Amino acid sequence: xxxxxxxxxxxxxxKSMVSRIxxxxxxxxxxxxxxxxxxxxxxxxxxxxxxxxxxxxxxxFSRQVMWVGIGCAVAFILSRVDYHKYGRYIVLLMMxxxxxxxxxxxxxxxxxxxxxxxxxxSLQPSELAKLG
Numbered sequence: 001x002x003x004x005x006x007x008x009x010x011x012x013x014x015k016s017m018v019s020r021i022x023x024x025x026x027x028x029x030x031x032x033x034x035x036x037x038x039x040x041x042x043x044x045x046x047x048x049x050x051x052x053x054x055x056x057x058x059x060x061f062s063r064q065v066m067w068v069g070i071g072c073a074v075a076f077i078l079s080r081v082d083y084h085k086y087g088r089y090i091v092l093l094m095m096x097x098x099x100x101x102x103x104x105x106x107x108x109x110x111x112x113x114x115x116x117x118x119x120x121x122s123l124q125p126s127e128l129a130k131l132g
Contacts, residue, residue, distance in 0.1 A: 035072075039061070042061055042064045043061045046059075046060035097128060100125040100128070101126070101129060103118070104125050104126075
């Protein structure tokens with residue numbers, strides 16, 4: 001038969017710390033590994049693209065690092081909010097996304113034969129619409 005663990009004060013403290021933190025550590029480690037790998041690939045492949053747009057050689061990489069940081073901060077903030085509370089705002093979110101997509105249709109910039117971006121090609125509202 002299986003061994004039974006005793007509920008000693010040390011075991012109880014460990015259990016309460018784990019239940020209080022509620023982090024899926026293997027999942028976080030996989031995400032961090034993928035982020036680091038992706039940043040390495042961007043760094044190794046982007047220096048010539050940066051030179052072609054007359055910027056320093058690490059321009060594209062530094063922008064990617066900035067967006068990774070923003071994404072991690074937003075993900076952390078959203079992880080602290082109960083997802084049941086999102087239901088109240090889903091209609092407003094969808095209306096806002098439709099408004100931004102309509103704005104792209106009316107005032108968007110045409111790059112490479114299609115109109116899909118705002119702010120000189122740096123924002124694609126369709127990516128936000130995928131989340132919505």
